[in-house]
Amino acid sequence: MIEVELWKVGLLFVAGVASGWINVLAGGGSMLVVPVMLFMGMPGPVANGTNRIGVIAQNVAAIGGFFRRGFSDFRLSATLAACGGFGAFFGAQVGVKLDGIWFDRTLAIIMICILVIMLTGLGQKPKQTDGKPKNLLLGHFLFVIAGFYGGFIQIGVGLIQLPILNRVMGLDLVRANMHKVFVAMVFSFVSLGVFASQVKIEWALGLALAAGYAIGGWLGANSAVSKGEALIKKVFYLALAGMAIKLLFFR
Numbered sequence: 001m002i003e004v005e006l007w008k009v010g011l012l013f014v015a016g017v018a019s020g021w022i023n024v025l026a027g028g029g030s031m032l033v034v035p036v037m038l039f040m041g042m043p044g045p046v047a048n049g050t051n052r053i054g055v056i057a058q059n060v061a062a063i064g065g066f067f068r069r070g071f072s073d074f075r076l077s078a079t080l081a082a083c084g085g086f087g088a089f090f091g092a093q094v095g096v097k098l099d100g101i102w103f104d105r106t107l108a109i110i111m112i113c114i115l116v117i118m119l120t121g122l123g124q125k126p127k128q129t130d131g132k133p134k135n136l137l138l139g140h141f142l143f144v145i146a147g148f149y150g151g152f153i154q155i156g157v158g159l160i161q162l163p164i165l166n167r168v169m170g171l172d173l174v175r176a177n178m179h180k181v182f183v184a185m186v187f188s189f190v191s192l193g194v195f196a197s198q199v200k201i202e203w204a205l206g207l208a209l210a211a212g213y214a215i216g217g218w219l220g221a222n223s224a225v226s227k228g229e230a231l232i233k234k235v236f237y238l239a240l241a242g243m244a245i246k247l248l249f250f251r
Contacts (some may be wrong), residue, residue: 016212023081049195091151
């Protein structure tokens with residue numbers, strides 16, 4: 001375990017606030033957190049596992065927000081989550097063993113791929129639907145795959161879940177996001193359990209991260225500075241590109 005120091009708690013809290021804010025305004029904010037933990041000296045599997053604490057906190061808050069606004073379908077959410085959790089268990093078994101230079105390179109490649117998706121919108125264009133779920137068997141099977149990825153690395157898993165829910169299963173974006181956060185919460189619990197059983201999770205730092213995620217999400221949701229979104233995205237993309245280059249070529 002790394003030594004828990006005040007500056008590390010503060011840094012992860014700030015990173016969590018920034019990530020939660022970016023998640024609302026631009027998307028993909030969780031890509032910021034894991035590299036920060038790596039640069040603090042946290043081993044790859046520990047950073048990968050500890051990040052799940054913040055992800056769970058953010059999704060719990062989101063589920064509550066949807067429920068308060070009258071959006072819930074716990075039967076479908078539960079069956080999708082069961083499939084996602086099944087996949088996540090096996091994905092986490094792989095992720096927990098990925099360490100050192102291979103973790104850095106895998107993370108960098110994933111970050112580059114996600115940046116391309118975010119910049120081009122590849123496969124992310126919403127489909128107009130009647131909101132009624134269809135292709136249930138295929139959708140549940142694809143959630144096993146999405147869960148595997150979520151258990152393995154988690155970063156950017158929403159970019160996999162949303163097309164399944166919207167384009168394959170025919171759900172509108174509101175309900176797609178409603179199911180997405182529920183499934184992500186469940187498979188994050190599963191993967192956190194796997195990581196916690198095999199590596200020493202940094203619980204104190206994870207709780208600071210979770211608090212930051214929650215506050216950042218609230219600030220982003222209530223932010224009126226919409227004109228700054230384009231600049232935020234550009235700075236965010238440049239920062240992630242720099243992190244990816246650092247992980248690939250500089251140790």
